[in-house]
Amino acid sequence: FKLLPDFDMRLQLKKSEQITLSYAMQTQFTDVNNLAKGIVLNNYNSIFSGDATLDNALAHNISLRYFSFNMFNYTNVFANISYSKKIDQIRNLTNFESVIRTNSPFNSAFADETLSAFGRFQRRFGKLQASVNGNFNYSKFNQFIQNQRSVNENYSQTYRAELRTNFKEAPNVELGYSYSISDNDQGTSRSKFYTKAPSIDVDALLLKTLTFKTDYTYNNFSDNNGTINDYQFWNASLSYRKDKDAKLEYEVKATNLLNTKSQNQSNTSNISVSATEYYIQPLYVTFRLIYSL
Known part of the structure; x- marks a missing residue:
């Protein structure tokens, strides 16, 4: 009880x-x-x-x-x-x-x-x-x-600042910056990883029928010895809708325009700390047809 x-x-x-x-x-x-x-x-x-x-x-x-x-x-x-x-x-x-x-x-x-x-x-x-x-x-x-007992202590910090516009018709832009720290102390060893990531997003309505969206992020992944990897992501899309009451919408979207090959991430388990590099899909383009009921 x-x-x-x-x-x-x-x-x-x-x-x-x-x-x-x-x-x-x-x-x-x-x-x-x-x-x-x-x-x-x-x-x-x-x-x-x-x-x-x-x-x-x-x-x-x-x-x-x-x-x-x-x-x-x-x-x-x-x-x-x-x-x-x-x-x-x-x-x-x-x-x-x-x-x-x-x-x-x-x-x-x-x-x-x-x-x-x-x-x-x-x-x-x-x-x-x-x-x-x-x-x-x-x-x-x-x-x-x-x-044998050992004490594992992990600290992680993430800070982000954003500034964006809020227009009804004019193009909207969002500027952002992120800074992350991963600090891992496993008793007999200690490791720190840092990630810096400025970004920009654009959302624009063109000629009242076209919507253009694009986003770009630059990433710097490093430890106490210096930079491990720099990588960038850039995506863009263009969609067409005749008017706000139209049921059909057409969109073409390009992902990974810079053809970035890999990205990095730090990982922590109960017995190890690692910096992992992931290989990602190269540039590809998709077309979407959206029908609203």
């Missing part, structure tokens, strides 16, 4: 401004496969064995949210911060014998923690709208390899 309290509080500062605080204690049930006593061959070099005595994990979750909207100057502010602490978390004990990896679950005596925060500010200045947002994530979990 477990008592699982939860709590919610909302503070209404103004009609369009409020603060919300939430707390909940939750039980996390394990996958039934973790309770199996037998040995499972997941792959030619990966073996898994369950434990029927596993207990459910317990989590403390708390979040604080703020929201504000001003209709006079179209200012929108939102912020959220969340924290979670997991007790008796089910972790895998990983052992390596040559190329053979064995995993077995158990209830960890060490708590795992996560913290995330997000904030966004938007405001309109006549026909211009500006937006700034940021996202931060932190996780701390315990991993067990060869009967």
Whole structure:
């Protein structure tokens, strides 16, 4: 028997401004496969064995949210911060014998923690709208390899600024810039990856029947030693609709106009951190016929 309290509080500062605080204690049930006593061959070099005595994990979750909207100057502010602490978390004990990896679950005596925060500010200045947002994530979990415990801490940050026009008939342009940091500390090693990505989007109505859209993004992926890869994406489309009541619309779309060959991404698992290069489809053109009922 477990008592699982939860709590919610909302503070209404103004009609369009409020603060919300939430707390909940939750039980996390394990996958039934973790309770199996037998040995499972997941792959030619990966073996898994369950434990029927596993207990459910317990989590403390708390979040604080703020929201504000001003209709006079179209200012929108939102912020959220969340924290979670997991007790008796089910972790895998990983052992390596040559190329053979064995995993077995158990209830960890060490708590795992996560913290995330997000904030966004938007405001309109006549026909211009500006937006700034940021996202931060932190996780701390315990991993067990060869009967040795190590603490794995991951930090990720993403910031983005945008400025776009808001015309009814004139072409609209959106300028953006994103900056991301991925910082991974696995006890015996630490790695950092950075991504910088300026972008531009254009949406234009031509002669009241043609709609031209195009978007371009430049990406710089690097670590502490310098640039790993630079890659760009450019897409464009042109669609035709006789008038707003027409049922038929024709569109031709070109994807990957610069014929970019690959893109990069950092990945984190419980035993490794990697920078992966993905090969992508080269330039291709499609034609679409849209019929609206």
